[in-house]
Amino acid sequence: MGRTSAARQSLVDSAGELIFERGYAAVGVAEICTRAGVLKGSFYHFFPSKQALTVAAIDDYWARQRECWAELLDDDRTPPLDRLRAVFAANVAAQTTDKRDRGVLRGCLLGNLALELSAHDPVMRVRLDQVFAEQVEMVRATLAAVAAEGTIDPGRATAGTARALLAQLEGMLLFAKVANDPGVLETLWPQALRLLSTVDSD
Amino acid sequence: MGRTSAARQSLVDSAGELIFERGYAAVGVAEICTRAGVLKGSFYHFFPSKQALTVAAIDDYWARQRECWAELLDDDRTPPLDRLRAVFAANVAAQTTDKRDRGVLRGCLLGNLALELSAHDPVMRVRLDQVFAEQVEMVRATLAAVAAEGTIDPGRATAGTARALLAQLEGMLLFAKVANDPGVLETLWPQALRLLSTVDSD
Numbered sequence: 001m002g003r004t005s006a007a008r009q010s011l012v013d014s015a016g017e018l019i020f021e022r023g024y025a026a027v028g029v030a031e032i033c034t035r036a037g038v039l040k041g042s043f044y045h046f047f048p049s050k051q052a053l054t055v056a057a058i059d060d061y062w063a064r065q066r067e068c069w070a071e072l073l074d075d076d077r078t079p080p081l082d083r084l085r086a087v088f089a090a091n092v093a094a095q096t097t098d099k100r101d102r103g104v105l106r107g108c109l110l111g112n113l114a115l116e117l118s119a120h121d122p123v124m125r126v127r128l129d130q131v132f133a134e135q136v137e138m139v140r141a142t143l144a145a146v147a148a149e150g151t152i153d154p155g156r157a158t159a160g161t162a163r164a165l166l167a168q169l170e171g172m173l174l175f176a177k178v179a180n181d182p183g184v185l186e187t188l189w190p191q192a193l194r195l196l197s198t199v200d201s202d
Numbered sequence: 203m204g205r206t207s208a209a210r211q212s213l214v215d216s217a218g219e220l221i222f223e224r225g226y227a228a229v230g231v232a233e234i235c236t237r238a239g240v241l242k243g244s245f246y247h248f249f250p251s252k253q254a255l256t257v258a259a260i261d262d263y264w265a266r267q268r269e270c271w272a273e274l275l276d277d278d279r280t281p282p283l284d285r286l287r288a289v290f291a292a293n294v295a296a297q298t299t300d301k302r303d304r305g306v307l308r309g310c311l312l313g314n315l316a317l318e319l320s321a322h323d324p325v326m327r328v329r330l331d332q333v334f335a336e337q338v339e340m341v342r343a344t345l346a347a348v349a350a351e352g353t354i355d356p357g358r359a360t361a362g363t364a365r366a367l368l369a370q371l372e373g374m375l376l377f378a379k380v381a382n383d384p385g386v387l388e389t390l391w392p393q394a395l396r397l398l399s400t401v402d403s404d
Contacts, residue, residue, distance in 0.1 A: 020321075021321060021322060022227075022321070022322050023225065023226075023227055023318045023319070024225075024227075025224075025225055025226075025227035025228035026227035026322075104320075104321045104322070105320075105321065106321045107317060107320075107321070111317060111376055112317045112318065114376050114379060114380040115309060115313060115314045115317045115318065115376060115379065116225045116314065116317065116318045117225070118306070118307075118309075118379045118380050118382065119223060119224070119306045119307065119308050119309070119379065120223060120224050120228075120306070125379075125380055125382060128380050129380045129381055129382075132377065132380055160389050163374075163377055163386075163389075164370070164374075164389065164393045164396075166373070166377075167369075167370055167373030167374045167376065167377055167393075168366070168369055168370055168373055169373070170372070170373040170376050170377075171368070171369030171370055171371070171372040171373030171374075171376075172365075172366075172369045172373075174313055174316050174317060174369065174372050174373075175334065175365055175368075175369055175372075177316060177317065177320045177321065177327075178316040178320050178327055178330050178331045178334055179331055180320065180327060180331075184365075187362050187365075187366065191366045191369075191397060194366075194396050194397050194398075194399055195393060195396050195397065196396075197396055197399050
């Protein structure tokens with residue numbers, strides 16, 4: 001039983017690593033099995049398809065990221081706006097580590113797969129849409145706390161603003177990845193603050 | 203000669219269409235040749251590799267998009283900020299057309315390939331980085347015109363602000379694509395205006 005679940009987790013880890021490096025279509029089941037040290041004949045004991053394994057890898061990636069975000073966003077000792085800043089800083093730090101350890105930025109696994117697959121794989125698209133909705137709700141709840149302490153206009157503490165912040169994060173990760181330079185992300189937080197401001201068009 | 207260049211353009215068009223639909227790795231040379239009506243044996247007369255053909259497809263996509271952007275951004279009869287708004291509106295209109303005609307949003311070919319390929323294909327990454335740099339410069343020049351007429355602070359008319367605007371566009375295209383809903387883009391322009399504002403952190 002322990003060996004079985006270890007083999008399953010090894011497949012999930014290997015799929016996540018390989019797909020984060022090179023994308024979904026570029027990686028095959030045989031290569032994932034080799035990296036995981038699992039016989040290809042055993043693969044279908046654990047997963048019906050590469051698609052099903054990749055959904056498990058997405059869930060695994062998001063579970064770890066969600067735990068990190070929740071820890072930062074639930075920290076009562078820190079003002080709410082600083083908690084949000086910490087989430088953005090954690091993302092920037094992850095890219096900086098990627099560049100140092102691998103020579104390249106991998107960006108965000110969820111964003112990478114969203115753009116590669118959403119137009120032709122409804123199963124993957126819907127799962128990713130659910131994950132992004134969870135992210136939006138976590139940020140929206142934090143914005144409500146920021147508004148409650150009077151730092152931003154309560155009218156800005158919406159799901160739309162939360163999505164705009166996450167869109168800025170994903171978009172800037174794209175620019176950092178294509179430049180292969182985490183320094184691109186230095187201006188991310190000041191830009192996020194602008195998205196929280198109230199302007200004449202409101 | 204005419205037939206030769208027609209075959210080459212047909213390969214570029216077919217590669218662009220197929221890769222925009224399904225990504226780079228998911229599409230093979232044989233399928234591109236079939237769609238283009240070009241014998242696979244002739245492919246290497248035109249391009250040394252799928253990578254080289256895809257760079258040509260990127261250049262072709264950007265040449266058409268750049269022409270559209272330039273026409274909107276060089277329109278002297280329109281105030282500069284409205285020219286920028288027109289570029290954003292053109293992107294939103296393209297996604298709305300995609301959804302109506304194909305049932306799905308394809309987003310931006312450049313953004314899709316940037317996230318799929320930048321971490322492991324330096325040739326593609328560098329070409330895409332050059333294209334995004336051209337986009338940033340076009341937007342920066344327009345922001346300078348916006349600042350010159352006094353609509354924004356001259357300190358905001360920078361390449362960094364231009365990149366933030368384009369990051370917001372790419373990030374919101376990601377959210378629209380994963381939701382398969384162009385309605386997500388309704389808030390794009392008000393968000394862009396916030397990125398042009400001057401806030402306390404300046």
